[in-house]
Amino acid sequence: MVKLNCYTYLLLAAVLFFSNLSMAQHAEKWRKAFENDKSQTSLKNTQQYYLLRLKPDESKKELQSKGLTVIRQLDHQTAIVKGVPVSAFEDRIWQANHRWKLSSSLLGQPKKEDIEKIFTLKSTDASKTLQQLQALGLEANRKGNIISVSCNQKTLEEKVLPLEEVTYAGLESRTPQTESRVLDLNFNPNTINKVHHFYPELNGENMVISIQEPRFNMEDIDLKGRIKPSGLEEGEVSSHATDMATIAAGAGNSFVTGKGVAWAATLTSSGFEDVMPDADEDYTSLGVSVQNHSYGTEIENFYGVLAEAFDISAHQNPTILHVFSAGNLGLETSSDGAYTDISEMANISGNFKMSKNTLSVASVDTIGRIVPFVSRGPAHDGRLKPELVTYSTSGSSNSAALVSGLSILLQQSYKEKEGTLPASALLKALLINSAKDEGAEGIDYITGYGGVDGYRTLENLRGDKFLAGAVATDERKEFMIDVPANATNLKVTIVWNDPAATANANIALINDLDLTLTGPDWQEWLPWVLDTSPTAVAAMTKAERKEDHLNNVEQITIETPVAGTYKVSVNGYQVTEGNQDFYIAYQWDIKDSFEWDYPTGSDNISFDGETVGYFRWKSTLANTTGRLEYSVNNGDSWTLIAKEVDLAKGYYRWESPEVTTPAIARIFVDGISYKTDTFLISTPEQxxxxxxxxxxxxxxxxxxxxxxxxxxxxxxxxxxxxxxxxxxxxxxxAKADYPTSxxxxxxxxxxxxxxxRSLTFDYATQGVGCYLSSFYPENYGTEGVYLNVGLGTYFGVKDVQFERMTEGGFIAIGTVKPESTTVRFLDTQPNQGLNIHRAVVRLENGEEILSESADTYFLSDRAFMVFPNPVERTAWLNVYSKILEEEKARICIYNINGQEVLNSVLSSDRAAVSVEHLNAGLYIYHISTSGDVLKGKLLVK
Missing domain, CATH: 2.60.40.10 (Immunoglobulins)
Structure with missing residues (x-):
């Protein structure tokens, strides 16, 4: 729900007004913001920055041919350009001031002199700019062509922005935070279990995944032995990074929940101190093909230098896929950008996630419900973000790691067939096109294109359900796909790796391609496009079919396609230079079909990451309900689970019996039985x-x-x-045979x-010694002292002998032949006062194992015991008594003159009294209860 104040009403009204402006009015809006007040009416014949009103369909190539280069795209009708203008532009070009270099979050901010901030700059000559800033007395440092400078905004605008080489200034958070704290590993909702079952040879071997954040634990038993040192690691070890590495590529050594998606992949670590992609040469030398980024900063709805850097990285390394978590700021509201003050929308964490050629992943729960605290789109310019969701109730970090691991398996499958890595744009197309709809019907800004379906994605890859091509401006490529008569839910998705926009671009798209689909009856379909208007209502409005000039991902779906040949057309609406490569993925479902997703023949219900099991399936059956049953005797008899299961849900929650047995399940629909593979019901071994x-x-x-x-x-x-x-x-x-415990x-x-199987355990930490795990005495009223022995096992034990200390040493007081791992013996004649006992475990092979000795005090003949006596002033005086039920005892100490020097209530039957305030000498003590008084002498030394 949007919270509207007067300012918000004005802002939204202004944005809605501008969205309907003519081109001239758009230019006027930006002219007021960026026109140089000191410029002359005529254009000078020198290279300058200008505000240009674009003509419809005017390409960047046309402008370049006339001496102008687009520097910042403000909207579809206006841009900042650089060059020597010609007279043809006289009526639609103005000299621009330096404020066009500011990010959208800084535009409209007052020039406060008293607030120092660290601004991020981009420069065409970073060395020169750094020297100029230092000459101005400003603190600055650089990495590549990106500079950080500390100053206030007045100084920024008056001294920094006029520097010719500076092309951008913004406030970009460079302090990343990891975004999930809990490892919740469950691959069933995204059919990773099915990938592992049907394609066990796909395990990520010889593939490398990079985890960009603080260093993961390289000694973790699910990760060790598969680590490639990078030289980019941070010193600090992070449990979060260890969790991400485990989800993506854990070996499963600890337990089934420690087995990652690509469980044999090689792992490498890269620090995220400056939130920048690694150098191209590092990716190449390490062999990295997927990098996971499960971290975020703040809500930053603009395309900054970090977003540009990741788009450049993806464009220059077209086979490397960067996977980002969407963030966990879903309950927060953006305070800047086009979507300011729209409650709980446009809150993706970090401007680097505004990049186009990366993949952002959000989360849903195990049955596809939205996780409220996970971040939502759209991107700063209205693009669809996040693109995908996966299961995770802990946050989007885990979701990103799952997609990173799956991407490694997809790359491995493609490489084994083709000998090379697939383009990251192809992976994106397959992942997006194979996704199952989640949340609201169709694409949306919360669940993107849907929930990842790992098995369907892999099947589409291995089945060559994709196309590839390239187009230039105004060039058209056409492909034919034959759709059978029993097809339903036809889906086609195009993805291209777009050149990076310049930092500060209000619209990030550079190369604009258009996808259309034409049926055998010549009916034409356009892609689904969401409403980008900055209102809460628009953000939740269902997508419409129309041309998309914003995203580098476009998708067309037809629920009930007619049989025949379909034409997939790609038009180069505007391509800056050369050809733009693209990839198209397509698929359809088969009518009246049913397919089990979980369990497979490799699955165990319900401990494969779920404490309660969920049967999962896909169905296009006309009948919407079925009868669900299971059998533990290979189908000789069946037990009813539910009479009318809703097939459209695709899942059913089942609390399995606590047994260990093979089982099968089936769904009856219209007299036809759809059976699972034989699966297992079991619990972990202890x-x-x-x-x-x-x-x-x-x-x-x-x-x-x-x-x-x-x-x-x-x-x-x-x-x-x-x-x-x-x-x-x-x-x-024998321990000598095995170096590990x-x-x-x-x-x-x-x-x-x-x-x-059992969890992997360390026997050295189980608290069990050589047969003996425990020995302790306990008073048993006035009858004696029970002696208790805990054994790890009684296998090979002849008996347990119990002993008591006397003046002449330990003497045997009894033996017990164990019949379980707990042995008890009652010493019926303990000493009055202090007793020292021990146990001797005597083995059948003649060996003896001694316990530690244990002290206990036993009182039956007298009510109290006072010791030590004499007592040191620096020591404690112990007063032991029989167990007093509700009555309190009191001790009083008197000096030789009869004066009371101590009066204290005994708090328990094992009380300790301080005597440090007493002088050395002889005293008399009285210990009293309601029915008795014990008197005695006490010597304090």
Whole structure:
């Protein structure tokens, strides 16, 4: 809901007014902002910056032929140009002042002298500009052609902007923050599970993914052994970066939830201190083909030098895909740009995400509902952002990492077939075109083109459901696709890697291509285009079919296509120079079809990242409901789950029984059964340490129903390696044979299927010693002292002997033959006062294992015990008593003159009293309750 004040009404009215202005009126608007008040009426024959009113369809190439270069596109009708104008432009060109160099967030800001800020500048000669700034006494530094300068806005406008080489000045946040804190790994909603099942050979091997943020933990067991040092790492280790690396490319050594999308890919790290892309030569030398950026800064609705830098990087490295998280500022409102004060819209975190050739990813929950705190579009100029969503309730960081991992698998598949990496624009086209609609119907500024469908994307890639070409201005390319009679939901998407716009461009698009689709009946369809008007209502308005002159992604859909040959046409509406490469992806569904997405034959329900399982499918069946059942005896009998399942939802929530068993499920629709593969229902195994002795360790676990044997695995150089198989439920290992203390147990059923294995555990941290895990005494009223022993295992244990200390040493007071891992013995004749006990575990092989000795105080004959006596002034006086139910005891101490020097309530039956204020000497103590008084002498030393 938009909160409107008077200023907002005026602003929105002005924006709506300008959106309907004529070209002359557009130019007049910008002329008032940028015209040089000191300029003469006639144009000088020197190279200057000018404000130019463009003619309809006037190309940049035409302007260049007449000596003008477009520097900043203000809107579709006006631009800042540079050059020597000719008389043909007299009636539509004005000399411009220097304020056109300001980013939109600075336009209209007062020239405050008292507020120092760090401005980002772009210069055509950074060295010269840096020297000029230093000569002005300003603090500045540079990276490439980008300069940071500290000053106030008055100084910026009066001294910095007039510098000839400076072409841009803006406030760009260069302090990135990671955007999710929790690893929630669940690949089922985006069909990554299906990719892993049907294409297990696609694992990212020999591919390199870069994680740009603080360094991930290179010793993490899901990442180690696959790290390529980059020289670009930051020193700090980040748990967030470790999570992102795990989602994208975790090995799964820790558990199933530690297995990433591209689980064998090589990982490298790059710091994000200055929020800039890496150098081209670094990407090349490291072999990086995907870089993940799960971080953000502030809401910045403008195309700045960072956005330009990433578009340049993508354009110069056309096979590298930059994947950004959309941000987690979805509940915030933009305070600048065209979408100022529109509540909870246009809040993508960072101007670098305004780039065109990258991919921004937002989040939905496990059933496709919008996550409120995740950032939303549009981009600063109305372009559709974010492009995609994936599952994550923790934030868009995790979503970006998932897409980064999937992109690696897509690149691997293409490379294995073609021998080269695919263009990043092709990957974008396939990912976008294969997405399933989420949120509101059709494309929108919250879920973009929809939710990622990893399996469908891979199938379309491997099925060559894409086209490629290039066009120049006014050139037209046509392609034919044959659509069968049983097709539904035809979808076609074009993507091109557009040249970078100049920083400050109000409209980022440079090369404008137009997509059209013509049916066999000559009906023509245009792309879906969203309303870019700066209002909340417009932002939520359903897309319309019309020409798109804003995005470098265009999509056409036809819900019910007729059979026949369709013509896909691409027209070069305006291409600055040469040819513009493009890629087209297409697909259709098949009528009256049903396909299971989850579970597959490799899946376990419900612990593959979901604590509660969801059956998932795709359906174009005419009937909208079905009967859902499952069987655990290979279909001999079936158990009803639900009578009328809504097929249009594509999912059903199921709390599976707590059993370990193979199972199958089916949906009955109109008498036809659609069965899943045989999947597993199981819970993770729990492994315990029986003993952890100097030379050996014993691991043990429960019997798994139906298991024929168990695989014992330990951490190798990269993976959890199998070291042995056993039909038993325990194994004793010689430590000398294994350098690591990390192990896991994998059950194997009689049919060869493998239920969930145990989490990988470190036996050295389980708190179990050599058989003994614990020993402690406890008073048992007046009957004696119970002695308690905890064993890791009683396998190989002859008995446990219990001993008590006497003046002559420890003596045996009893033995117990263990029948479980908990052993108890009652000492019925303990000493009055202090007792020291220990336990001896005696093994069948004759070895003995001693526990640590343990002290306890036992009182039955007397009510109180006072010790030590004599007592040092610096020590505590202990007063032990029988357990007092509700009654409080009190101690009073008197000196030899009968004067009371201490009076204290005993707070418990094991009280400690300070005597440090007493002088050395002899005292009398009285300990009293309602029914008794104990008197005695106390010597303080």
């Amino acid at each position: 492994v315990k340490v029986g003993f952890n002795c100097t030379d050996s360790v014993r691991l043990q676990w429960r019997q798994v129903a139906g298991a024929s044997h168990y695989k014992v695995k330990t951490l190798g150089a990269v993976w959890m390696d199998e070291i042995l198989q056993t039909a038993d439920t325990a194994v004793t290992l 990390l192990f896991s147990i994998q059950p194997v059923l009689e049919n060869g299927m493998m239920p969930l």
